[in-house]
Amino acid sequence: MAYTKQTTVNSTPENITAQTKCKSIVFGEDEAVAGWPTVAWAWRAPDATDFKGKSSGTKEEWAKPGGAWYEPGEVVAVVKTPSGSSTFTQAES
Numbered sequence: 001m002a003y004t005k006q007t008t009v010n011s012t013p014e015n016i017t018a019q020t021k022c023k024s025i026v027f028g029e030d031e032a033v034a035g036w037p038t039v040a041w042a043w044r045a046p047d048a049t050d051f052k053g054k055s056s057g058t059k060e061e062w063a064k065p066g067g068a069w070y071e072p073g074e075v076v077a078v079v080k081t082p083s084g085s086s087t088f089t090q091a092e093s
């Protein structure tokens with residue numbers, strides 16, 4: 001079952017949490033945002049300290065090794081923007 005959620009991301013780090021039992025999560029700025037792409041963003045693993053920068057308009061896909069499942073409530077990543085804010089889409093499958 002596919003699940004999609006929109007969330008606002010800004011310069012305050014925010015957890016991305018699995019909402020369903022899923023094998024992958026694709027995350028990026030919502031293409032319906034006026035003037036898309038509008039913001040660069042960054043992410044890190046929940047247990048990491050360093051963020052990995054992403055250019056505006058790019059997406060990231062997270063999947064567990066070996067085809068394991070994410071469980072509802074599991075923190076998958078932490079995201080933020082360097083500045084500004086925008087609407088992002090989290091698509092689970």
